[in-house]
Amino acid sequence: MILDLCLSPALYPYYQKExxxxxxxxxxxxSATICAMLHNGAxxxxxxADIETARQYKSAGFLVGAERKTRKCDFADFGNSPFDYTREIVDGKEVVFTTTNGTMAIEMGKESRRLFIGTFSNIDALADKCMESPGRIVVICAGWNNRVNVEDTLFGGAFAERLSKKADMTPGSDAVRIALTLWHQAKSDPLGYLRQSDHYQRLIDNSATGDAAYCLQENTVSVVPCYHKEEKKLRAQ
Amino acid sequence: MILDLCLSPALYPYYQKExxxxxxxxxxxxSATICAMLHNGAxxxxxxADIETARQYKSAGFLVGAERKTRKCDFADFGNSPFDYTREIVDGKEVVFTTTNGTMAIEMGKESRRLFIGTFSNIDALADKCMESPGRIVVICAGWNNRVNVEDTLFGGAFAERLSKKADMTPGSDAVRIALTLWHQAKSDPLGYLRQSDHYQRLIDNSATGDAAYCLQENTVSVVPCYHKEEKKLRAQ
Known part of the structure; x- marks a missing residue:
């Protein structure tokens, strides 16, 4: 099985294959927030991709999660904290969701054969799902405004290690090797390693440090969000 | 001093500042080959950027170095091995040069305030030159067809470490942190670390393993190639 890693959504055209x-x-x-929504029954x-569309959905009566620059948008029901989306509120509902970087990355990858949402929260379920997929697996890091970030790269390494334990994983390119080195350095204490990162600082500045710890916990859910092209929705797999 | 690192030429628009x-x-x-040319008196x-232009220069009587996919182009005088460009041949001459990735990266960065060519061969001279420059320093990795590679990322880490020893270096973004982690892992044996990389395999396949060792040697030259916008040429600084 070939695994490749694309460190920014803007680079996906150079990694893309049929x-x-x-x-x-x-x-x-x-990623953790989408997993939490579906895990809690959404x-x-x-x-x-854009705030305006999210606002229109809100006017039409939908539940809406919207975040820009780490903060909840005023008009929205929720921001980008996985703790916001409790079963009481989201069970059985469709939730509209827009974030600074995550939805851009989905936009880049949506024409692929299959698109999953992955993170530490669902790492093992995701690995199992990928092992059932024929062809290459390419992880697209959402990054930050198309710039590379540490935490998504780190997940690329963790996922490469996980796949190589479960199957015969071949790195598709050097980006996987870089991510594996990073993960081997950080895995004994990922949160400690990430304390210097740009985004961790942003989370602290917005009183979301609890979120950071949650987002690095492995296997808190077993759901794998999968994008359905025809209806443009993510559903649990 | 702020140092940033752009892991692919295609990402530079997201890192660029005035x-x-x-x-x-x-x-x-x-990078090592350009340094070798100027060190040897070019x-x-x-x-x-393109083969056709290089071919026209050749017809006009210029010395031409041209490489695509790790191989010398048939019409050219030289390929992309630093050992090709001896003092006997290049001293006093202007040399036209096109390579798969290096010249693309120059193209991306050529509108910046100053553009230097750097690598392990001139790392200390480069650091000294950068310390004289006001404003941010951004290292653009040439990569491989706009994909991220290990060896250029590794240099980003080595250079960040070097600058932080000589001055007060602040990482401009997470890419610098990733590169520093890589460098700390690899620096006791960079060649050993790179043995698994995509490009090292290509060099072996093209009998250029000696080049790889040379390209990782620090401070073999003291020249810093600098791009002169008006004349579109690199000259020694």
């Missing part, structure tokens, strides 16, 4: 299965990761925090997540 | 000083690095092998290096 029949790829894509995993979109946005460790802080969109019928679907409708990812939208 | 008044940046840019360092273009293509460890295997364009009057200037004329980087060109």
């Amino acid at each position: 029949n790829d299965t894509v995993v979109v990761v946005d460790v802080f925090r969109a 019928a679907a997540v409708i990812p939208v | 008044n940046d000083t840019v360092v273009v690095v293509d460890v295997f092998r364009a 009057a200037a290096v004329i980087p060109v």
